[in-house]
Amino acid sequence: xxxxxxxxxxxxxxxxxxxxxxxxxxxxxxxxxxxxxxxxxxxxxxxxxxxxxxxxxxxxxxxxxxxxxxxxxxxxxxxxxxxxxxxxxxxxxxxxxxxxxxxxxxxxxxxxxxxxxxxxxxxxxxxxxxxxxxxxxxxxxxxxxxxxxxxxxxxxxxxxxxxxxxxxxxxxxxxxxxxxxxxxxxxxxxxxxxxxxxxxxxxxxxxxxxxxxxxxxxxxxxxxxxxxxxxxxxxxxxxxxxxxxxxxxxxxxxxxxxxxxxxxxxxxxxxxxxxxxxxxxxxxxxxxxxxxxxxxxxxxxxxxxxxxxxxxxxxxxxxxxxxxxxxxxxxxxxxxxxxxxxxxxxxxxxxxxxxxxxxxxxxxxxxxxxxxxxxxxxxxxxxxxxxxxxxxxxxxxxxxxxxxxxxxxxxxxxxxxxxxxxxxxxxxxxxxxxxxxxxxxxxxxxxxxxxxxxxxxxxxxxxxxxxxxxxxxxxxxxxxxxxxxxxxxxxxxxxxxxxxxxxxxxxxxxxxxxxxxxxxxxxxxxxxxxxxxxxxxxxxxxxxxxxxxxxxxxxxxxxxxxxxxxxxxxxxxxxxxxxxxxxxxxxxxxxxxxxxxxxxxxxxxxxxxxxxxxxxxxxxxxxxxxxxxxxxxxxxxxxxxxxxxxxxxxxxxxxxxxxxxxxxxxxxxxxxxxxxxxxxxxxxxxxxxxxxxxxxxxxxxxxxxxxxxxxxxxxxxxxxxxxxxxxxxxxxxxxxxxxxxxxxxxxxxxxxxxxxxxxxxxxxxxxxxxxxx
Numbered sequence: 001x002x003x004x005x006x007x008x009x010x011x012x013x014x015x016x017x018x019x020x021x022x023x024x025x026x027x028x029x030x031x032x033x034x035x036x037x038x039x040x041x042x043x044x045x046x047x048x049x050x051x052x053x054x055x056x057x058x059x060x061x062x063x064x065x066x067x068x069x070x071x072x073x074x075x076x077x078x079x080x081x082x083x084x085x086x087x088x089x090x091x092x093x094x095x096x097x098x099x100x101x102x103x104x105x106x107x108x109x110x111x112x113x114x115x116x117x118x119x120x121x122x123x124x125x126x127x128x129x130x131x132x133x134x135x136x137x138x139x140x141x142x143x144x145x146x147x148x149x150x151x152x153x154x155x156x157x158x159x160x161x162x163x164x165x166x167x168x169x170x171x172x173x174x175x176x177x178x179x180x181x182x183x184x185x186x187x188x189x190x191x192x193x194x195x196x197x198x199x200x201x202x203x204x205x206x207x208x209x210x211x212x213x214x215x216x217x218x219x220x221x222x223x224x225x226x227x228x229x230x231x232x233x234x235x236x237x238x239x240x241x242x243x244x245x246x247x248x249x250x251x252x253x254x255x256x257x258x259x260x261x262x263x264x265x266x267x268x269x270x271x272x273x274x275x276x277x278x279x280x281x282x283x284x285x286x287x288x289x290x291x292x293x294x295x296x297x298x299x300x301x302x303x304x305x306x307x308x309x310x311x312x313x314x315x316x317x318x319x320x321x322x323x324x325x326x327x328x329x330x331x332x333x334x335x336x337x338x339x340x341x342x343x344x345x346x347x348x349x350x351x352x353x354x355x356x357x358x359x360x361x362x363x364x365x366x367x368x369x370x371x372x373x374x375x376x377x378x379x380x381x382x383x384x385x386x387x388x389x390x391x392x393x394x395x396x397x398x399x400x401x402x403x404x405x406x407x408x409x410x411x412x413x414x415x416x417x418x419x420x421x422x423x424x425x426x427x428x429x430x431x432x433x434x435x436x437x438x439x440x441x442x443x444x445x446x447x448x449x450x451x452x453x454x455x456x457x458x459x460x461x462x463x464x465x466x467x468x469x470x471x472x473x474x475x476x477x478x479x480x481x482x483x484x485x486x487x488x489x490x491x492x493x494x495x496x497x498x499x500x501x502x503x504x505x506x507x508x509x510x511x512x513x514x515x516x517x518x519x520x521x522x523x524x525x526x527x528x529x530x531x532x533x534x535x536x537x538x539x540x541x542x543x544x545x546x547x548x549x550x551x552x553x554x555x556x557x558x559x560x561x562x563x564x565x566x567x568x569x570x571x572x573x574x575x576x577x578x579x580x581x582x583x584x585x586x587x588x589x590x591x592x593x594x595x596x597x598x599x600x601x602x603x604x605x606x607x608x609x610x611x612x613x614x615x616x617x618x619x620x621x622x623x624x625x626x627x628x629x630x631x632x633x634x635x636x637x638x639x640x641x642x643x644x645x646x647x648x649x650x651x652x653x654x655x656x657x658x659x660x661x662x663x664x665x666x667x668x669x670x671x672x673x674x675x676x677x678x679x680x681x682x683x684x685x686x687x688x689x690x691x692x693x694x695x696x697x698x699x700x701x702x703x704x705x706x707x708x709x710x711x712x713x714x715x716x717x718x719x720x721x722x723x724x725x726x727x728x729x730x731x732x733x734x735x736x737x738x739x740x741x742x743x744x745x746x747x748x749x750x751x752x753x754x755x756x757x758x759x760x761x762x763x764x765x766x767x768x769x770x771x772x773x
Contacts, residue, residue: 012372016070016336068149069162074107077128080165085140099500109710117683127527132173141199166214201244210246219259239267244502252335253472255282270296276334278304289403291325300334307578312389331372337361341522356392358566419641423649431650442493447566449498450744497555506576531670543595565611567604570639575617586635593639612654637671658741666695678702680740686725693729702736713753719761737762
């Protein structure tokens with residue numbers, strides 16, 4: 001096919017779409033099912049309606065081939081585990097009894113059975129359920145979900161492409177099941193898994209699939225020769241199948257690098273590549289392997305992870321370059337649009353000038369369709385769109401919002417000394433022990449307490465004018481009083497004020513910093529039914545006035561015990577926002593760090609003795625390639641220290657991280673120089689404590705003993721057993737006792753029961769310590 005005919009064949013597609021619905025209908029239906037207010041049939045009906053609505057919207061927007069199978073009640077990796085029959089032994093009875101309840105038991109656990117471990121999906125803020133596999137795992141095909149959803153789309157008269165997590169990525173994301181040797185490699189199960197994929201592919205072909213997409217994002221990471229050989233074998237075998245649809249292997253979140261020749265040579269029918277991350281390198285790599293003659297190339301030229309408008313002319317230039325490198329070039333986003341909100345036109349409170357710069361999922365599909373039309377029919381057919389796009393891009397680049405000379409001058413004046421504590425940790429630790437007077441194994445929580453219906457109603461009432469500011473603040477004071485009184489009664493050593501005034505740990509701060517924009521409807525799935533509204537980091541950042549001092553000081557006035565000041569750190573402020581794409585991330589991080597440094601210093605001046613700066617996103621923002629780790633971790637840890645290094649030695653700095661592979665960043669955790677770090681550890685059975693010990697981590701740590709992402713209440717014995725495991729790695733004088741994460745999403749009854757068991761466990765284990773510990 002010539003470049004001209006390839007252009008004429010260009011079509012628009014996407015890899016996936018937000019699942020929740022315009023009013024988060026899926027969240028409401030699933031949570032209603034959990035509470036017994038929604039029947040299983042009603043839940044399935046809501047899900048089917050949401051799928052139909054999405055497909056019709058995509059088709060109406062000009063998307064020629066819609067994805068199926070990307071919809072999920074909870075998580076697409078969990079769906080894959082069901083598809084291949086990889087149900088953990090402890091959940092099999094529940095799944096056999098009721099597949100839907102068993103599915104949710106794997107995701108959330110029950111009072112008697114722990115859920116699957118949860119961690120971040122590559123370097124995004126989406127969480128997936130980690131498959132548990134072992135030498136005795138027996139895979140069995142269950143294509144019912146994938147086939148049913150394909151048939152739904154085909155019945156609407158749509159061209160549809162099922163999307164599956166690829167077999168190599170699935171195994172590389174898995175971990176050894178409980179009781180299996182830690183050095184077991186799930187990838188050794190590939191030959192056992194491929195026949196199951198072959199069966200699913202045959203079922204999909206029989207149901208009408210012309211193409212099936214197999215997602216292999218793990219191949220954009222550094223991979224060993226053995227792993228690359230496994231990928232070559234997988235797609236040699238799947239490509240050689242006679243009873244299969246055409247295969248489109250998709251990668252995203254970066255360049256394929258050494259995996260590109262492997263897939264280019266494989267007997268598959270097309271590749272989908274990301275041309276937004278390292279686009280020039282991806283182009284050069286593709287040219288170096290001789291392109292994809294005889295194959296389809298789906299070019300991800302619209303950023304599927306950020307919310308800024310596309311530079312249409314730049315994307316058209318990239319697409320034009322690609323025309324000579326494949327038999328057919330189609331246009332898509334760089335990855336699933338799962339990672340962006342639905343529709344920017346729903347935002348009524350954003351300045352119209354700024355709104356022109358934004359593209360959520362609906363706007364991105366329009367951009368993709370426009371680019372496909374321009375590629376197929378010529379730029380003259382999209383002249384109006386190109387002119388409007390040029391004007392919008394110019395508006396943003398010239399805006400005063402994006403350049404504040406005072407902020408830039410302050411960043412430029414930062415010295416190395418500004419990002420270092422003036423006193424070494426041993427001196428600080430002695431001063432803090434004297435000031436705080438805490439027992440061995442001190443207990444605390446991570447920060448937030450349950451966000452009750454009453455609190456959410458109060459915020460809604462304030463926005464709607466049903467109560468005034470004074471009435472709202474009185475409700476917040478009442479909540480803080482109750483939270484502080486409860487913690488004192490429960491026997492917790494270092495208290496928090498509970499964060500009743502905060503809607504979200506990033507959004508709350510973003511709404512009080514210049515340069516940030518908050519959305520009203522910009523919901524994005526974090527995990528399961530947990531949705532967040534990432535703020536938009538649009539311009540230079542500063543802090544006009546204190547953000548947390550008032551409420552922390554009020555809580556301090558209610559008790560003689562220390563109350564932690566609670567802040568979100570600069571890396572997490574970036575990772576859980578939609579960040580600027582017009583300057584390096586490190587520059588933006590320093591701006592945020594300086595704004596937060598002012599807050600830390602004001603908290604200390606107000607008498608706060610313990611200040612926690614949370615950085616749960618430090619690991620998730622780690623680049624996918626090892627060659628880029630050092631540069632990232634350098635500015636990431638520096639920005640944390642810049643936030644926290646202006647305090648006295650007797651002010652104790654805490655940080656917190658959750659749900660990540662901490663072993664990859666132990667040195668960076670050390671480089672933060674926090675006095676205390678709390679980390680998720682309950683689901684991973686104290687693995688992080690062992691990793692810290694192996695590194696020789698010299699400061700204090702609180703590996704969590706209460707999994708807050710499950711509704712189950714851990715017993716005192718369970719918490720004590722985890723605590724004893726922690727003591728095997730961390731000495732008692734440096735070990736804290738705390739939950740895995742904040743308690744915002746939990747209900748009060750389970751929170752109280754769990755925390756009381758946690759405190760009881762700490763007291764029990766203290767009695768076991770040798771005297772003088």
